[in-house]
Amino acid sequence: MSERVPKKLLVVEDSATMRQMIAATLGQVPGVEIAQCASGFEALKAIPRERFDMVLTDINMPDINGLELIGFLKGNPDTRHIPVVILSTEGAQRDQDKGLSLGAAEYIVKPFQPEQLRATVVRHLFSESA
Amino acid sequence: MASMNDDKALKEFISESEEIIEELYQNLHAIEDGVAASKVDPDLLNAIFRAAHSEKGLAGMFGFSGLQNYAHRLEDLLDRLRLGKLSFTTVVLNQLFEAVGFLRTLIGDISAGKPEDAAAIEARIAALDKVLEGGNEGSGSNPFEGVAFDEGLLGVLTEYEEYRLKTNIEQGCNLFKVKATFDLMTFDQSLDALTKKLKELGELITTLPSSEPAGDSDIKFDLIVGSEKSLEEVDASVSAEGVSVVEIDQANKKKKPVSDLTGAIESFLNENTVVADRSDDTGVSGTIRSVSKTVRVDIEKLDKIMNVVGELVLHSSQITRFAEKLRAEQGSSGPALPFFKASRALERKLRELQDGVMDTRMVPVKQVFDKLQRIVRKEAQQVGKEIDLEVHGGETELDKLIIEELGDPLMHIIRNSIDHGLESPDERESKAKPRRGTIRLQAYQRGNHVHIEVADDGRGIDLEKIRNKARERKLVENVDGLKDDEVLNLIFHAGFSTKDEVSELSGRGVGLDVVKKNISDLRGLINIDTELGRGTRFTLTLPITLAIIRALIIEAAGRMYAIPLSSIMTSLMIEPRQIRTVERREVMEFRHQQGVQTLPLIRLDRVFGLARKESAMQTGDMYVVVLELAERRLGLIVDRLHGQQDIVIKSISEFLRNTPGIAGATDLGNQQTILVLDTAALIDEATRGA
Numbered sequence: 001m002s003e004r005v006p007k008k009l010l011v012v013e014d015s016a017t018m019r020q021m022i023a024a025t026l027g028q029v030p031g032v033e034i035a036q037c038a039s040g041f042e043a044l045k046a047i048p049r050e051r052f053d054m055v056l057t058d059i060n061m062p063d064i065n066g067l068e069l070i071g072f073l074k075g076n077p078d079t080r081h082i083p084v085v086i087l088s089t090e091g092a093q094r095d096q097d098k099g100l101s102l103g104a105a106e107y108i109v110k111p112f113q114p115e116q117l118r119a120t121v122v123r124h125l126f127s128e129s130a
Numbered sequence: 131m132a133s134m135n136d137d138k139a140l141k142e143f144i145s146e147s148e149e150i151i152e153e154l155y156q157n158l159h160a161i162e163d164g165v166a167a168s169k170v171d172p173d174l175l176n177a178i179f180r181a182a183h184s185e186k187g188l189a190g191m192f193g194f195s196g197l198q199n200y201a202h203r204l205e206d207l208l209d210r211l212r213l214g215k216l217s218f219t220t221v222v223l224n225q226l227f228e229a230v231g232f233l234r235t236l237i238g239d240i241s242a243g244k245p246e247d248a249a250a251i252e253a254r255i256a257a258l259d260k261v262l263e264g265g266n267e268g269s270g271s272n273p274f275e276g277v278a279f280d281e282g283l284l285g286v287l288t289e290y291e292e293y294r295l296k297t298n299i300e301q302g303c304n305l306f307k308v309k310a311t312f313d314l315m316t317f318d319q320s321l322d323a324l325t326k327k328l329k330e331l332g333e334l335i336t337t338l339p340s341s342e343p344a345g346d347s348d349i350k351f352d353l354i355v356g357s358e359k360s361l362e363e364v365d366a367s368v369s370a371e372g373v374s375v376v377e378i379d380q381a382n383k384k385k386k387p388v389s390d391l392t393g394a395i396e397s398f399l400n401e402n403t404v405v406a407d408r409s410d411d412t413g414v415s416g417t418i419r420s421v422s423k424t425v426r427v428d429i430e431k432l433d434k435i436m437n438v439v440g441e442l443v444l445h446s447s448q449i450t451r452f453a454e455k456l457r458a459e460q461g462s463s464g465p466a467l468p469f470f471k472a473s474r475a476l477e478r479k480l481r482e483l484q485d486g487v488m489d490t491r492m493v494p495v496k497q498v499f500d501k502l503q504r505i506v507r508k509e510a511q512q513v514g515k516e517i518d519l520e521v522h523g524g525e526t527e528l529d530k531l532i533i534e535e536l537g538d539p540l541m542h543i544i545r546n547s548i549d550h551g552l553e554s555p556d557e558r559e560s561k562a563k564p565r566r567g568t569i570r571l572q573a574y575q576r577g578n579h580v581h582i583e584v585a586d587d588g589r590g591i592d593l594e595k596i597r598n599k600a601r602e603r604k605l606v607e608n609v610d611g612l613k614d615d616e617v618l619n620l621i622f623h624a625g626f627s628t629k630d631e632v633s634e635l636s637g638r639g640v641g642l643d644v645v646k647k648n649i650s651d652l653r654g655l656i657n658i659d660t661e662l663g664r665g666t667r668f669t670l671t672l673p674i675t676l677a678i679i680r681a682l683i684i685e686a687a688g689r690m691y692a693i694p695l696s697s698i699m700t701s702l703m704i705e706p707r708q709i710r711t712v713e714r715r716e717v718m719e720f721r722h723q724q725g726v727q728t729l730p731l732i733r734l735d736r737v738f739g740l741a742r743k744e745s746a747m748q749t750g751d752m753y754v755v756v757l758e759l760a761e762r763r764l765g766l767i768v769d770r771l772h773g774q775q776d777i778v779i780k781s782i783s784e785f786l787r788n789t790p791g792i793a794g795a796t797d798l799g800n801q802q803t804i805l806v807l808d809t810a811a812l813i814d815e816a817t818r819g820a
Contacts, residue, residue: 014184015146015184015187015188016142016146017139017142017143017146017188017191018187018188018191020139020142021139021191024139040339041317041318041321044314044317044339044349045314045315045317045318048314048346048349059288060180060183060184060288062177062180063318063337064337064338064339065288065291067285067286067287067288068286068336068337068338068339069339070286071282071285071286071338071339071341072338072339072340072341074341075282075340075341076341089183089186089187089190094289095288095289098285098286098288101285102285102286110187110190110191111187111190111191111193111198112191
């Protein structure tokens with residue numbers, strides 16, 4: 001954490017309220033810059049343009065779902081290294097498991113605890129290997 | 131829980147919720163026609179599901195737990211609908227409209243700053259649960275076998291997309307992979323146009339961003355489409371720059387014929403092959419035609435048919451009576467005899483029809499048992515007990531309506547066993563019992579009744595504890611005078627709980643009194659056997675159907691009643707002097723195959739508190755109808771027997787519904803409406819503690 005270049009986090013979530021909640025929660029973490037996408041398509045456009053250090057994605061979205069986004073990220077040599085954390089509601093166990101087997105780092109269950117979300121993001125953005 | 135804990139966030143939440151509700155309404159209206167025609171647009175249904183899902187997530191973030199729970203249950207319901215685990219009927223649709231209306235109320239309350247009405251939410255959740263219970267699990271077969279998917283395709287599909295894919299395969303559709311390369315900046319418009327075309331051809335199952343390298347400014351997609359159209363047709367309608375189509379091979383699928391003549395021959399051969407394949411079917415058939423020959427029918431439709439059939443039977447027996455009368459008057463010459471024969475033939479065929487309709491209503495109790503199994507697993511974990519659930523007789527059949535009403539009471543009894551009956555593993559070990567407790571769930575048929583037992587090998591019910599509790603709470607007047615059976619029956623007393631603290635598990639606002647009420651509403655009976663230290667067994671005795679039954683029509687105190695034949699053991703003609711009075715109760719000696727017993731007797735006019743009609747005063751012979759249910763017997767003193775008849779039991783007004791001993795009313799076909807006796811309730815009332 002010696003260098004001062006902010007880490008870029010992409011939040012992919014179709015609910016505007018949820019995006020704001022996430023932004024408000026993570027806005028207090030120093031050294032993190034948050035980009036928001038309201039759909040999988042938006043994310044597909046944003047990802048090649050910017051270098052993200054982490055992606056936080058919902059699973060249930062209207063155009064492409066979070067699993068497909070993960071499949072895309074993990075199948076692409078340019079983006080394979082980006083840690084992906086799934087943010088989805090309880091009960092979607094099967095889809096969460098699929099996400100993990102596609103290469104997602106972990107999942108957080110909504111409603112999330114702000115501390116938990118902050119800790120997870122910090123862990124992936126600022127760990128030794130990151 | 132909200133971290134942006136200010137008005138702005140709440141406003142944001144409310145306005146997004148309102149948007150969601152609006153969208154729900156629109157989509158429900160859009161899907162309405164499809165539901166009526168049993169052809170639901172899966173995309174619309176999925177959109178409805180997603181809306182409920184989003185609402186649940188939002189409510190959770192803001193800590194509105196009631197709204198969250200309700201939206202969650204709604205989401206469950208929609209999830210089952212979109213995964214084909216529950217059929218989408220107009221009844222369900224109405225429920226959904228109501229549910230969205232309720233969501234709107236809840237949001238309105240939140241917006242007005244009112245606290246959540248937990249009771250109302252609970253009630254609404256229960257209503258949704260009722261709908262949820264009607265489902266069934268999908269088949270276990272794997273339709274993906276032999277389908278040449280790219281490696282990893284199934285890995286990125288959500289459960290729902292997987293289900294849509296399965297459905298397309300099972301319906302015999304061709305599968306296509308449409309590969310598209312678009313400009314990264316404008317792909318959404320291009321994709322939108324392509325998607326529209328594909329939806330005209332069939333169903334777009336998923337849109338996958340491809341990991342295949344595309345140019346710096348391009349992006350590739352694979353779209354999986356199910357359609358009845360041929361490769362050529364699909365190709366012709368979507369082909370454009372950057373778009374290509376390949377068919378996904380389905381090894382198990384018969385190729386659609388190409389030319390007309392060979393096509394006709396091939397399809398002839400195919401159809402015959404299909405038959406051959408079925409006859410030597412070894413599990414993996416060579417066709418992907420649906421092997422299931424099942425049709426799903428809304429139970430309400432069956433109810434209607436059942437009612438009509440019931441009425442037909444009544445009319446038919448009137449005709450038969452008329453024919454008999456004619457024949458008696460005119461003898462066997464003339465048209466009387468053929469008329470009589472025809473009416474008899476009609477009656478027989480109607481009886482067959484009735485049996486057939488009845489049969490369609492029957493479903494295996496397995497449907498409930500499976501759900502209970504899941505609950506046991508979950509709840510055992512919650513309370514830290516180790517429990518094996520043994521299930522027997524899942525194939526036993528009961529009327530669908532009874533099955534639906536059975537879930538809650540059974541669940542409650544089982545929860546009671548998990549919570550109160552079975553000891554903790556350590557406690558069991560100290561009593562030299564195996565650490566794992568066992569709950570045995572068993573169903574079997576005896577005559578016209580089905581028995582369902584829930585037995586545990588737990589601590590049993592301590593009658594002394596019940597007596598103490600009854601004294602403490604003054605549940606009854608003379609506790610010490612009660613016999614053991616009567617004491618045991620106190621656990622069905624409203625508000626009774628043997629544990630000092632109402633535990634999380636069974637203390638859900640429902641007591642065993644409600645279970646008992648549920649079961650007696652089904653005209654069933656609950657018996658308990660318990661042995662201290664060894665375990666407890668609840669036995670439910672239920673009629674196989676409630677829809678139509680054979681009944682004995684009797685007259686007592688000048689009024690006619692119908693008694694379901696299934697609970698009648700025999701009828702006796704007696705003289706008044708055979709009746710004795712013991713402890714102010716009328717009884718008589720009753721001889722039967724198993725020996726002699728003192729049979730308790732009741733008179734309906736006394737039970738219902740009716741005045742005897744003068745004209746009905748009788749001095750001569752009288753009859754005793756002996757009722758029997760779950761080895762408990764009761765004699766009903768009646769004045770006259772009017773023979774047997776099939777009856778359709780109709781529910782009655784609120785006023786009489788709460789009268790114990792009355793199951794409903796029935797129309798005898800000659801504009802005469804009479805009451806149907808609830809034999810289970812009468813027996814229960816009269817033989818308690820006997």
